[in-house]
Amino acid sequence: MWELAATVVDPEVPVLTIEDLGVLRGVTFATASGSVTVEITPTYSGCPAVDAMRDDIVGVLHGNGYDDVSVKVVLSPAWTTDWLSDEGRTKLEQYGIAAPGPRRSDGTVSLGLGIRCPRCGSMHTRQLSRFGSTSCKALYVCQRCQEPFDYFKEH
Numbered sequence: 328m329w330e331l332a333a334t335v336v337d338p339e340v341p342v343l344t345i346e347d348l349g350v351l352r353g354v355t356f357a358t359a360s361g362s363v364t365v366e367i368t369p370t371y372s373g374c375p376a377v378d379a380m381r382d383d384i385v386g387v388l389h390g391n392g393y394d395d396v397s398v399k400v401v402l403s404p405a406w407t408t409d410w411l412s413d414e415g416r417t418k419l420e421q422y423g424i425a426a427p428g429p430r431r432s433d434g435t436v437s438l439g440l441g442i443r444c445p446r447c448g449s450m451h452t453r454q455l456s457r458f459g460s461t462s463c464k465a466l467y468v469c470q471r472c473q474e475p476f477d478y479f480k481e482h
């Protein structure tokens with residue numbers, strides 16, 4: 328069931344599964360009732376993607392014979408970019424979205440290094456807007472290749 332739910336992709340970044348994102352938190356199966364409960368933590372409380380993910384999770388489980396499926400949105404603890412898998416970070420960059428850096432072992436976030444352009448790798452980038460295509464992302468522009476790109480915000 329975990330593997331079925333893990334095939335659901337982020338509707339905003341279709342190369343990333345909810346497992347890559349760390350959005351998929353848990354799958355429980357109640358043997359007595361045959362009901363499945365899937366817990367997800369959205370990347371951002373304002374993400375409109377939640378409804379689409381919920382529908383997709385229910386859809387894929389229904390399609391595999393699980394009729395009683397509920398999706399629980401867990402908001403605490405809040406999702407952080409730490410939950411992004413390494414594979415997820417790589418896929419984000421390949422998709423043209425700058426991924427937040429991994430948190431250092433001392434718990435601090437490496438800020439001030441600039442955001443790397445996912446297209447040419449230049450660190451000469453600048454923020455155009457705090458909000459990109461969705462509230463989960465900020466809009467940046469690369470000063471070398473002049474290409475705008477989304478940055479998956481660190482939080």
Ligand SMILES: [Zn+2]
Binds near residue numbers: 444
């Ligand atoms: Zn660039």
